[in-house]
Amino acid sequence: MSKQFPIIAITGSSGSGSSQxxxxxxxxxxxxxxxxxxxxxxxxxxxxxxQFASIVDAAEEAEHPSHFSPKYNNFDKLDxxxxxxxxxxxxxxRRYLHDELEAAKYDQEAGTFTPWVSVPEQTDxxxxxxxxxCFVDDETDIARYMDLKIGVVPVVNLEWIRKIHRDIGxxxxxxxxxxxxxxxxxxDYLRYITPQFSRTDINFQRVPMVDxxxxxxxxxxxLEKETVVVIRVAHPDELNVDFAxxxxxxxxxxxxxxxxxxxxxxxxxxxxELIFTPIVHDLLEKRRNANEDAVA
Numbered sequence: 001m002s003k004q005f006p007i008i009a010i011t012g013s014s015g016s017g018s019s020q021x022x023x024x025x026x027x028x029x030x031x032x033x034x035x036x037x038x039x040x041x042x043x044x045x046x047x048x049x050x051q052f053a054s055i056v057d058a059a060e061e062a063e064h065p066s067h068f069s070p071k072y073n074n075f076d077k078l079d080x081x082x083x084x085x086x087x088x089x090x091x092x093x094r095r096y097l098h099d100e101l102e103a104a105k106y107d108q109e110a111g112t113f114t115p116w117v118s119v120p121e122q123t124d125x126x127x128x129x130x131x132x133x134c135f136v137d138d139e140t141d142i143a144r145y146m147d148l149k150i151g152v153v154p155v156v157n158l159e160w161i162r163k164i165h166r167d168i169g170x171x172x173x174x175x176x177x178x179x180x181x182x183x184x185x186x187x188d189y190l191r192y193i194t195p196q197f198s199r200t201d202i203n204f205q206r207v208p209m210v211d212x213x214x215x216x217x218x219x220x221x222x223l224e225k226e227t228v229v230v231i232r233v234a235h236p237d238e239l240n241v242d243f244a245x246x247x248x249x250x251x252x253x254x255x256x257x258x259x260x261x262x263x264x265x266x267x268x269x270x271x272x273e274l275i276f277t278p279i280v281h282d283l284l285e286k287r288r289n290a291n292e293d294a295v296a
Contacts, residue, residue, distance in 0.1 A: 002086035003290040006125045006283045007145055009133025011196050012152030013068075013189065014163050017206065018129050021150060024272035025127055028280045034124040041130010042067070042096035044078045049111025056184070068131060068188035075140045078132070082145035085119060085126050092116045099171045110171075124284060134196035143199050147283060151200035158208050158222065160215040179216055201239060202275070205230045206265060227265030230256065231275070240278050249274055 008025070012018040022038060029036045045067050047055065052072070055065050065072060081091035095114045097103040103110040119126070134149050135142040143149060154162070160182055167173040167181075197203055206229050208222045233241045236259055243261055247253055250271055253263040263271045 002145075002147065003286045005086050005089045005123075006147040006287060007082060007086060008125065008127045008148045008150065009143070009146040010127065010129045010150045010152060011131065011133035011193075011200065013131060013159060013193055014166075016152040016154055016159055017162070017204075018152045020269060021152060021204070021272060022127065022129055024269060024276055025280065027273060028277050029124070031277075032280060032284055034280075034284055035120070035122065037119050037123040037126045039081070039093050039119070039126060039128045039130075040095045041078075041128060041132060042098070043094040043113060044074045044130070044132075045096060045113075046072050046074055048096075048113055064184045064187050066185040066188040068185055068192045070135075070137065070140065070192070073132065075132075075135075075142070078142065079140065081119070082128075082142065086145050089119075089121075089123060091119050093119055124287060125280075131193060132196070134199040135192070136196075136199065143196075148279060149200045149202075151197040151203040153197055153203055154206040155208060155212070157212040157215045158206060158227070161212060161218045161221055164215065164218075165221050201234050202241075203230075203232045204268070204272075205232070206268075209265075224266040224268070225264070229263050229265055229268045229271070230260055231263065231271065232257075232260045233275075234259065240282065241275060246271065246274060 010018045010021050025036060045052075052065070052067075055072075059065050067073065077092070081093055084091040094116045095102075095106075097106060097108055097110055097112055097114065100110050103112070106114050108114070128146075132142055133146060134151070136144075153159075163182065164175070164178050167178045168175055206227050208227050210222050210226045212218060212222065233239060236243065243255060246261055246263075247255070250261075250263050250267050253261055253267070253271075256262050
């Protein structure tokens with residue numbers, strides 16, 4: 001953790017909807033006149049798409065290679081980035097190019113990595129978006145660097161529906177291949193991804209209000225208005241989350257537990273900005289004070 005160079009972790013699997021949180025932070029930073037660097041967690045995978053496909057093809061029947069596992073990620077490079085940024089605002093990162101649209105911006109092929117580059121200079125905070133923002137095991141502790149830890153965890157059937165439709169419609173995968181990927185990754189999801197959501201400060205779990213019993217035959221992704229979102233805040237007082245204010249500002253919301261509020265799915269973006277604005281303001285205020293003390 002760092003007062004001068006705060007880092008926010010947004011942890012979620014493919015199809016979780018973490019990009020909506022990034023958008024909320026971008027809006028807040030614009031209002032705060034703050035500069036934010038966004039780090040693509042997929043850029044720390046160990047292998048590109050072609051290399052990883054070869055590993056999967058060669059795997060024994062009992063094996064289940066997945067990017068959820070530490071084995072297939074550059075955790076040493078991720079740790080180094082987070083350590084350097086939290087110390088002095090520097091570090092190296094890269095992007096993984098998921099589809100042709102992304103790849104065209106870099107004149108590369110989809111499924112490859114961009115070159116390693118330095119993070120933008122003079123940023124006020126960093127936002128990590130990926131699979132391992134709250135990861136901890138005997139050898140690695142990514143969570144220790146994070147000043148704010150956020151989990152994005154849709155009900156698993158909804159997460160799968162989103163992944164299936166995106167991977168087929170946007171990334172050009174075949175339906176059978178997407179299904180096999182989901183099944184192959186499931187043991188590692190339970191072992192490496194799920195435990196992270198007990199380390200988060202805030203979790204957002206989208207719950208469909210329509211039938212998603214069989215995600216593998218669903219014709220449509222449920223609309224936002226066909227969902228509700230359960231927002232759990234681990235320690236509301238520490239983060240200055242005012243539930244009474246949120247209930248007043250978000251019609252049709254309600255408290256399901258002492259530290260959990262349920263909001264309509266199409267109000268999530270607004271709810272995020274209401275929750276995160278004072279938190280980001282506090283992080284930036286601590287940064288300014290720390291910088292002033294360093295100068296003095």
